[in-house]
Amino acid sequence: MKISYNTWSYSSFFVWVPSYTLDETIKRIARLGYDGIEIGAAAPHAYPAHLGADRRAQVRDLLQEHDIALSSMLPAPSGGPGNNPASPYIEERRATVAHYKELAELVAFWGGKTLIYLPGWSIFGTSRRQAWAWSREVLTEVADAIAHTGVTLVIEPTSHDTNLCMSADDAIELMQDVDRPNVKLMFDTFHVNYSREVNTDYVYKMGADLKHIHISDNDRLPPGQGVVDFPSTVDALLDVGFDGYLTMETGFHRRGIEPDQDAREGIEYLRPLVDRKLAERANRK
DSSP states (O other), X not given: OEEEEEGGGGTTSSSOOSOOOHHHHHHHHHHTTOSXXXXXXXXXXXXXXXXXXXXXXXXXXXXXXXXXXXXXXXXXXXXXXXXXXXXXXXHHXXXXXXXXXXXXXXXXXXXXXXXXXXXXXXXXXXXXXXXXXXXXXXXXXXXXXXXXXXXXXXXXXXXXXXXXXXXXXXXHHHHHHHOOTTEEEEEEHHHHHHTTOOHHHHHHHHGGXXXXXXXXXXXXXXXXXSSOOHHHHHHHHHHTTOOSEEXXXXXXXXXXXXXXXXXXXXXXXXXXXXXXXXXXXXXXO
16 A cells, blocks of 8 residues: 545645645655655636646656556535535536546546546525436436546545535446446545544455545544554455555645645655555554
8 A cells, every 4th residue: 555645735726825836846745755646626826727738747857756656536615616516507517628638648648548537516496306416417428438548437426515426325326327347436534534434444345446535534644643543454455455645635625724734744654644554554463
């Protein structure tokens, strides 16, 4: 298992400050010893419309220079564009398809393999059945359109933020409805804790289809600083043979955090935990 860090706490997503360039963010995360970086598709870092060919090449070169992989990318589920695949407005759904297609090309160009799919939210007046159908149609179209890139879409259930895809079972159902080889699953320990569910249940339910995971303690704290049972979660991930990225998605929920401290505390807790659990497995053999 490899460890990566999401860029939200270094950007202006959710909270406008503090905010750093993507160049500075890559340098800092690499210096802290992370294997990968998860880049959010929002200004000032990586909103596709703001990235010309030269800038895209600069970012690719920066990742290579600092020996840090692009673990994944994800869209910003808010702001002017919305990017809601379950929107009642066809124009927004079409724009969302175009956004995901462009992100997949960007992921591939930067050497990544994973793009997070947020199924969206049902707007008042739209039935869940209809919202689900629209999201399924968007995901199916995107999956078919990006198949040539080698990028996998991973469905994230987000109980804290949505009213559509909120659980492991919801994500599994959507994956099965779409039935495409490049559509798999992920989950975020923050959302599992919010809904008072059990992380290991998600791991075992998703099994071999689990390709990515967001790590966060309650209240978006670094792991080990709250109530989430991460030792059991790592054990379960080893049980199912998970070999993707454990990605910190922490510290972006309020003003006043210190991103370097947040990133440092996360890896200082998680790296030894993973190493210890691997050693325990090896000693049993």
